[in-house]
Amino acid sequence: MPEIWFRYGGTEVSLELPDDLSYKMLEPRELKPDERLWRELGTFADNLGRGAGSRGFTILYDHSGDKMSLVILRHLIESLEQYSDRIRVLVSGWRLDPSEGWEDARRGLKEYDVRAEIINVRGREMVEHSGMRIVEDLLDNSVKIILTASEPHGLFGKASLREALAFGGFAEIGFSEDLQADILTVWSRLIEELRPWAITMLNDRIYMGDAEDVAKRVYNAGCEEAVSDFEIVLAGCGGRPRDTSFQLIAHVIGLLRDTVVDDGLIGLIAECSRGLGSKSFMEAVLGGGGTPLDRALARMIRETSTSKKIALATTLPRSVMKKLFDIRCFDTPEEMLTYALRRYT
Structure with a gap:
């Protein structure tokens, strides 16, 4: 069974893929010191x-x-x-x-x-x-x-x-x-x-x-890789200090929204140990306050959720994320994948 590891806060979490699953794994190219x-x-x-x-x-x-x-x-x-x-x-x-x-x-x-x-x-x-x-x-x-x-x-x-x-x-x-x-x-x-x-x-x-x-x-410069439309896309968010709050990783939703079919699933793996984010971001989410950057981020999440399903493997509270963003949360990547496969296969 193929196993993929994702950075998650200060540690790593694994995801085992079924042997009969058709998938493509993409990794960023990194600069090598020489x-x-x-x-x-x-x-x-x-x-x-x-x-x-x-x-x-x-x-x-x-x-x-x-x-x-x-x-x-x-x-x-x-x-x-x-x-x-x-x-x-x-x-x-x-x-x-x-x-x-x-x-x-x-x-x-x-x-x-x-x-x-x-x-x-x-x-x-x-x-x-x-x-x-x-x-x-x-x-x-x-x-x-x-x-x-x-x-x-x-x-x-x-x-x-x-x-x-x-x-x-x-x-x-x-x-x-x-x-x-x-x-x-x-x-x-x-x-x-x-x-x-x-x-x-x-x-x-x-x-x-x-x-x-x-x-x-x-x-x-181009930094994208051409891909077909997927039903499910799962992505890590880099671990600490990149995934300490939902506010920090939410922009990844915008990166992935054009890679999945309509009503497809974007699944992110991010610990979010410091919660949802700043007071300003929450003001933007709850009532249109906050900074223009916060409002743009909140607007992008709402717009994406109208045509895509969004899921998170995270420590964030499920009820809060569902109510505020219509995002379904899971404790582990395996739970998120099980939900995705049940929905799309």
Whole structure:
């Protein structure tokens, strides 16, 4: 009997598939560290270092829980140290729970021995500039480098450099219901002001260079795999710190809604140990309050549930999820699969 393992909170859970079940397993392609990668990163850092003079470096690091980003950050700093001892890392983590995200980043930076001045961007002074409020640290003359992992996202298509600047706490604007336009506004204003460089990873590729050029390449890059319409799609959500609340993993519903037939089942495996999510998200779910981002997420869940069935293997309370989202919850992936097979076979 084939067995598949999923990350689930701080552990893993397994799912045994019946021998006679027809299925297809998809896994994300991952960047593999090798000597070629470190040479490319070293060359990139050398080019920046030789032109920096005494300006120093400020790295805008948006933490997503991805370990490869930490490895690349460490190697980048090691390469820059020969040019300046003034290296700061401003840490954000908009894709994670605010408190747990910072703690996960802090532990990771220590584990991977990242030697620099580490600063939580959420605690920094904001000043008015270019028609919005931005972190004061960004207005010095240091060389700016944005570093984050890029990945598919159920609301935006991709979560990458632009979203890191818009939602990471580096800048504040009054977001409207047109989030895509607001993201581009923040991006264009900060790019014009900072003239930053960027490093990001998407699937098994790394992109380095001028931030605007890197963004164009990443957002134009394909990261989907063509699949037929399925009756059932089951997906893991990455484990801790990615699956600590329903709010964090709900965008995956948007990623998968076009992979299943009408009335098909989207099944997610996510512990959600911190519950449903933030107060703002719950305001959006219950009464249309919250932030525009929260409202967009709640709206996407409701719209998807009108044409697809949604299920969760989770610790969330069944009655609450059924009432709020029309989502059926199960204690284990096996229970969820049993329900799905009974419904669709």
